[in-house]
Amino acid sequence: MAEGAYLGWDFSTQQVKVIAVDEKLNVTYEESINFDKELPEYGTQGGAHVHSDKLTVTSPVLMWVKALDIILEKMKSSGFNFSRVRALSGAGQQHGSVYWKRGACQTLRNLSPDLPLHQQLKSSFSLSDCPIWMDSSTTVECRNLEKAVKGAQNLSDITGSRAYERFTGNQIAKIFKENPDAYSQTERIALVSSFAASLFLGSYTPIDYSDGSGMNLFHIRKKSWSQPCLDACAPELEEKLGPAVPSSSVLGPISSYYVQRYGFNSECKVIAFTGDNPASLAGMRLEEDDIAVSLGTSDTLFLWIKEPTPALEGHIFCNPVNSQEYMALLCYKNGSLMREKVRDESASGSWDEFSTALQSTEIGNCGNLGFYFDVMEITPETTGRHRFNADNQKVLNFPRKMEIRALIEGQFMAKRIHAEKLGYRVVPSTKILATGGASHNKDILQVLSDVFNAPVYTIETANSACLGCAYRAIHGLAVGEMFPLLIS
Ligand SMILES: Nc1ncnc2c1ncn2[C@@H]1O[C@H](COP(=O)(O)OP(=O)(O)O)[C@@H](O)[C@H]1O
Numbered sequence: 001m002a003e004g005a006y007l008g009w010d011f012s013t014q015q016v017k018v019i020a021v022d023e024k025l026n027v028t029y030e031e032s033i034n035f036d037k038e039l040p041e042y043g044t045q046g047g048a049h050v051h052s053d054k055l056t057v058t059s060p061v062l063m064w065v066k067a068l069d070i071i072l073e074k075m076k077s078s079g080f081n082f083s084r085v086r087a088l089s090g091a092g093q094q095h096g097s098v099y100w101k102r103g104a105c106q107t108l109r110n111l112s113p114d115l116p117l118h119q120q121l122k123s124s125f126s127l128s129d130c131p132i133w134m135d136s137s138t139t140v141e142c143r144n145l146e147k148a149v150k151g152a153q154n155l156s157d158i159t160g161s162r163a164y165e166r167f168t169g170n171q172i173a174k175i176f177k178e179n180p181d182a183y184s185q186t187e188r189i190a191l192v193s194s195f196a197a198s199l200f201l202g203s204y205t206p207i208d209y210s211d212g213s214g215m216n217l218f219h220i221r222k223k224s225w226s227q228p229c230l231d232a233c234a235p236e237l238e239e240k241l242g243p244a245v246p247s248s249s250v251l252g253p254i255s256s257y258y259v260q261r262y263g264f265n266s267e268c269k270v271i272a273f274t275g276d277n278p279a280s281l282a283g284m285r286l287e288e289d290d291i292a293v294s295l296g297t298s299d300t301l302f303l304w305i306k307e308p309t310p311a312l313e314g315h316i317f318c319n320p321v322n323s324q325e326y327m328a329l330l331c332y333k334n335g336s337l338m339r340e341k342v343r344d345e346s347a348s349g350s351w352d353e354f355s356t357a358l359q360s361t362e363i364g365n366c367g368n369l370g371f372y373f374d375v376m377e378i379t380p381e382t383t384g385r386h387r388f389n390a391d392n393q394k395v396l397n398f399p400r401k402m403e404i405r406a407l408i409e410g411q412f413m414a415k416r417i418h419a420e421k422l423g424y425r426v427v428p429s430t431k432i433l434a435t436g437g438a439s440h441n442k443d444i445l446q447v448l449s450d451v452f453n454a455p456v457y458t459i460e461t462a463n464s465a466c467l468g469c470a471y472r473a474i475h476g477l478a479v480g481e482m483f484p485l486l487i488s
């Protein structure tokens, strides 16, 4: 019998990516489609549309579907042998939501193998532009939700986080209020992860516990939707969300669409999809005392924890590998896109020149500090660029090289300070595991190591979310519970 293969997908902010691994966990194939470059007809910047209020941020759902069509065609023309794939799983940027229109499930079940997905799913969504994690337009809804459950700390005790603008419950509440027709036409609300899983299963799929923890709607200890939170956001919400399942659940066999169009084996199983950060935790194989830093579009920092202590800063999610345990996460919106801006302004748009600036300036930047939040930050909630000289005086500008070091040192100092506030301690055995696009840059990683005074390791692929999902596909096949398909 031919060697099996396992696929891990990632529907992230700027691209769709895929990795194949063999039975020995070796990566045998990698591919990606960048939305801005390869789907220019959707006019996104960094995979998203920032609206005129500068707070609302959306992405076109059909762009994600078309990206999947293109990447599958690319795999086919490169000779990828789909028939060897025994299981697949995937990840999505967290918190973003997709609104399946009444009747869409029927369309998913009856896909014709002669046509690409995006042509067949054109009319399947009640909203063509989906709110994503960069959105910060739901402050009113956040305060309402916290009030409804007797305060921010209570909400955090239930759902793992106080109310955050990007969290899906608050986004749904805004859509119900501003676009009640779209809400009532919606049969199923999915996360980006469960939406992507539906494309492969050919049916609606449940939300997994781990990504479901990023909604302000899920009771992280009881592992079920929280009725007071649902009631505070929108009517008939439980019905529209469907069930929630452990992250390693086997959802069922791949849709016959993929068997007929690409030659997948009809036995290939779809394992529940999850959030990109939970998927990275699986891909990086974290150990106790380790801390993972993902430098993707967002910067995130996460840890595997056994006993959750939800707070007013940071998030607790159900763990994607062991559903009885947890992960802690801090998220920063001004990550790679902020670094790209400073690179363009102070390093002629070149990462090499950016690196030379880091190499030729001193650790500590001679006492000059900077904090850069061109878009409303999540941790802490603030905007603007703030620079201080060695005498602690506010200054308007820094010379180019000093600006670059101030940005990177400021970004990593914030991460260390916030992690320590959550109780994390750097100890002699601490390892930092880095992933995401910017982890390709050794000079950025050197600053990370200097700030934490700890060694930094990377894995061969910076796509730890994809890799984690390929591992999760194997894990789900071995231990995952079968999820009975709901026929609606
Ligand atoms: N050599 C580099 N130095 C610094 N940043 C880099 C480098 N190469 C890529 N990046 C950053 O990686 C980011 C994309 O990271 P990635 O993890 O692929 O994003 P996502 O998964 O959110 O789509 C880009 O926005 C870019 O700024």
Ligand SMILES: O=C(CO)[C@@H](O)[C@H](O)COP(=O)(O)O
Binding pocket: 012, 013, 014, 092, 093, 094, 095, 133, 166, 214, 275, 276, 277, 296, 297, 298, 299, 300, 329, 331
């Ligand atoms: O909002 C969060 C986590 O809470 C973000 O980390 C998103 O999950 C987007 O991820 P990337 O595309 O930046 O990897």
